[in-house]
Amino acid sequence: xxxxxxxxxxxxxxxxxxxxxxxxLADRNHNDQSENKKTRxxxxxxxxxxxxxxxxxxxxxANSVFKNENLxxxxxxxxxxxxxxIYNIERFTDSPxxxxxxxxxxxxxxxxxYDKKAKRYYVSPNAFNKAMLEDFYGIxxxxxxxxxxxxxxxxxxxxxxxxxxxxxxxxxxxxRQKASSVQICNSFFLNLSMEYAGQFQSLKERKKxxxxxxxxxxxxxxxxxRLNIGELSTEVITRQRDVDAFKKQLEAFxxxxxxxxxxxxxxxxxxxxxxxxxALILRQQLxxxxxxxxxxxxxxxxxxDIMKIYSEAGVLFQAxxxxxxxxxxxxxxAIVSNRKEYLCNEITSLRKEIAEISRQISDLSIxxxxxxxxxxxxGALAEYVLIQDRYAKAKQLLEDAKRRLESAEYIEDSKSRxxxxxxxxxxxxxxxxxxxxxxxxxxISLFRTNTEFLYPEAGTLTIDLKETGYAFGVDIKSSRSxxxxxxxxxxxxxxxxxxxxxxxxYPNFLVHDSTIFDGVDERQVARALILAQLKSxxxxxxxxxxxxxxxxxxxxxxxxxxxxxxxxxVLKISDDQENGGLLGIRF
Numbered sequence: 001x002x003x004x005x006x007x008x009x010x011x012x013x014x015x016x017x018x019x020x021x022x023x024x025l026a027d028r029n030h031n032d033q034s035e036n037k038k039t040r041x042x043x044x045x046x047x048x049x050x051x052x053x054x055x056x057x058x059x060x061x062a063n064s065v066f067k068n069e070n071l072x073x074x075x076x077x078x079x080x081x082x083x084x085x086i087y088n089i090e091r092f093t094d095s096p097x098x099x100x101x102x103x104x105x106x107x108x109x110x111x112x113x114y115d116k117k118a119k120r121y122y123v124s125p126n127a128f129n130k131a132m133l134e135d136f137y138g139i140x141x142x143x144x145x146x147x148x149x150x151x152x153x154x155x156x157x158x159x160x161x162x163x164x165x166x167x168x169x170x171x172x173x174x175x176r177q178k179a180s181s182v183q184i185c186n187s188f189f190l191n192l193s194m195e196y197a198g199q200f201q202s203l204k205e206r207k208k209x210x211x212x213x214x215x216x217x218x219x220x221x222x223x224x225x226r227l228n229i230g231e232l233s234t235e236v237i238t239r240q241r242d243v244d245a246f247k248k249q250l251e252a253f254x255x256x257x258x259x260x261x262x263x264x265x266x267x268x269x270x271x272x273x274x275x276x277x278x279a280l281i282l283r284q285q286l287x288x289x290x291x292x293x294x295x296x297x298x299x300x301x302x303x304x305d306i307m308k309i310y311s312e313a314g315v316l317f318q319a320x321x322x323x324x325x326x327x328x329x330x331x332x333x334a335i336v337s338n339r340k341e342y343l344c345n346e347i348t349s350l351r352k353e354i355a356e357i358s359r360q361i362s363d364l365s366i367x368x369x370x371x372x373x374x375x376x377x378x379g380a381l382a383e384y385v386l387i388q389d390r391y392a393k394a395k396q397l398l399e400d401a402k403r404r405l406e407s408a409e410y411i412e413d414s415k416s417r418x419x420x421x422x423x424x425x426x427x428x429x430x431x432x433x434x435x436x437x438x439x440x441x442x443x444i445s446l447f448r449t450n451t452e453f454l455y456p457e458a459g460t461l462t463i464d465l466k467e468t469g470y471a472f473g474v475d476i477k478s479s480r481s482x483x484x485x486x487x488x489x490x491x492x493x494x495x496x497x498x499x500x501x502x503x504x505x506y507p508n509f510l511v512h513d514s515t516i517f518d519g520v521d522e523r524q525v526a527r528a529l530i531l532a533q534l535k536s537x538x539x540x541x542x543x544x545x546x547x548x549x550x551x552x553x554x555x556x557x558x559x560x561x562x563x564x565x566x567x568x569x570v571l572k573i574s575d576d577q578e579n580g581g582l583l584g585i586r587f
Contacts, residue, residue, distance in 0.1 A: 001508045001542040003079040003086065005051060011584025012074075015048065015571050019542050021533040023569045024048065026514070027549040027576075043573040044582025045546040049513055051076045052160050055089045057125040057132070057153065060096045067093075070587040081508065083107060083135050098122040109134045129153055138505035139188070148198030150185045158185065158496065160511040161489075167515050168485070170492035171472045180205070186472055189496045190463060191439040196429040200469030203422050210414045229412060232405040239398035246391035269368040273361055280357045287350040294343040426467060433465045443495055450491035451476055454527045459491065483519035490516055490528055494535055501539050509542040517551055526556035533564065 005015040015024065026043035050058075050065055055078035060066050066074075075092040087103035098115070100122045105112045110131035112121035123131070133139050133152040141149055157166065157173035165174040171186050180201035187197040433440075444461045451459030459476035474488045493510055500506035512532075517525050529545065536543035554562055574580035 001081055002052070002544070003081075004077075005048065005055075006077040006079070008075040008077070008090075009073075009584075011579065012076075013571060013573060013582050013584060017542065017544065017570055019540065020537045021564075021568045022542065022544045023565065024544070024546045024571045024573070025549050025552070025569050026547065027572055027574045043575045043580070045513060045548075045573070046163075047582055048546060049160060049162055049511065052078060052511065053156075053162065054096075055091050055099075056156055056160075057099060057128045059125070066096065068587060070585060071583075082132075083505065097124060099125060099128045132156075134505075136505060136507050137188075138503060145195065147202070148184065148195045150181065150188055150194070154181055154185050155188065156507065158189070158493070159507045159509065161493075161513070161516075164515055167489050167513075170474050170489045182472075183469055187470055189499065190443050190472075191499065192436060192463070192470060193429065193432050196425065196432060197470055199425050200422075200429070203418055203425065204468060207415070207418050210411055210418075213411065229405065229408050232401060232408055235401045236398065236405055239394065239401050242394040243391065243398050246394050249391075266368055266372055269364050273364045273368065276357050276361050276364070280354060280361065283350050283354050283357065287347060287354065290343050290347050290350065294340060294347065422467060426465075429469075430465060443499060446495045446498055447474065447491055450494050450531060451487075453531045454487055454491070454524050459488070461492070461495070483517075483521060483524070486516045486518065486520055487524055487528065494531065497541055497543075498535065498539055501541060508540075509544060510536075511544045511546075513546050514548050514551060517547070522553035522556055525551065526553040529565065530557075530561055533561070533568070 001019055002017050004017060006012065007014075024045065026045050047065060054060070054066060055076055065071070071093045073092075073094060075090050077088055077090045079086065079088050081087075082103075085104055085107060087101055090100040090102070092098070100115070100118070100120045101108070101112060102120065105121050108131060110123055110127050112123055114120075115122050129152045130141070133141060133149070133155075136152060137155055139149060154173070161167055161173055163174070168175060171182055180198065183197040183201055184194050186192075187194045440463050443463065447461035448458045451457075455476060457477045459474060462471070462473040462475075464471040464473075474492055476484050476488055476491075490512070493512070497510045500508075517528070520528070532543045532545065535541075552565070557565060573582050578586050
């Protein structure tokens, strides 16, 4: 239980609580002429709820009341029972990262750090919340079960609901609560299997993830990612062949240390061979022409033959002409003879040159052939590195194709696999669900009893098991108004408080803000307060109610309960003065 709520600032109105029924009343002065300008929100009921959460390790956001400059230097102290021992938990607005704990810290499930300056033990909010899961609720977290466990902050938010959001649904403590959190928390409260609840949510999230991925691939958000197994299989085969080819090249590759020099020598020999070949062709062409010219040269006709030809034509030469003609013919014969001798010499010379050039070409070709054999059987380091790079890229492309193929294959049959897993889980959880029938009947019966106390007709609490996991529901016949919806939350919270009494460890308190009575018929408000008083006193847990004075349905109370109600008002706060509120200041 919570024994008290205090502060280091003297303006704060200390709240001292007792076991059973507690009322904190927010009042206002009806005689004040400016009452219409006053708001009960300034009294501090909501702030008191926030202080409880602040001391119990809640996150301090930028717009939190504890960030207000007017609270600079303030601390708040929560005196409460943890594991049957009393502790003071203090947290400062200036340093919310430390939660100071006064009491026997040796029995708690976390290692405290020691503040030498303050001479006190403290823990971080994260360490505090992790430890309180075991110390408050008896839940031991380990690496194997963390996925299926609620957090302390989630569970405590059902015992101390915050804001209007906390009262909209019996099974949620705020409107944007994750479905997995709702399932696991309520499974714990109703003594169902948290593990199965977590597994159902895991399957649901996996299915949603697969659907989201498929939709993303179709829309092109994640790029050109094909899901066609046939196309991807072909790509994998093609990529594998490329990898094998490059691997084979690397395995057969031999690096020659003088590869580059040999390559240059081979190129030089090739150039020489090309030059000699060109020279050889030119000489062969010249030889051919000389040989043709040599064979075409014939001796000139004799003088007698020339005279015969001309006499037949009727031309006769004088003796003075015949002598020069004979000399010309002899001269011509000499020229032809000299030319033939020249061509013969040239032909002989060309044949020798051609033979020499052919020999040189042959020698160079042999040399180049030796170089080329070396180059063919060896390679350069740069070439080897290049093949290695291509091999690495080919492997990367292959692995990428394989991953995409695996993803496509997984996605194609994922629904079937998930359906099988879901059915297997459903069989196991159904067996467990049926074995816990007495626990479910107890919760259902308690909710029915609570609603019968408030309304003429009993309400129903349903705890079902479907293919998606546990399904929870509450219903009261007259449930159209928001007020009746709030009473669903009230009756369910009373069920959880009563079920919690059977556990070894459970917070022995339940806190309701006045929000839970907004729009509720005065008769039901009265019956709810009476029920809370009876249950808390008889079962031995603490009920703390924060009410506005004009919401108290005194006319629906009998004299005995009116007296009992007034005797359990542990604090009155007001907005009729600057210092009338919980904090004793206004801002």
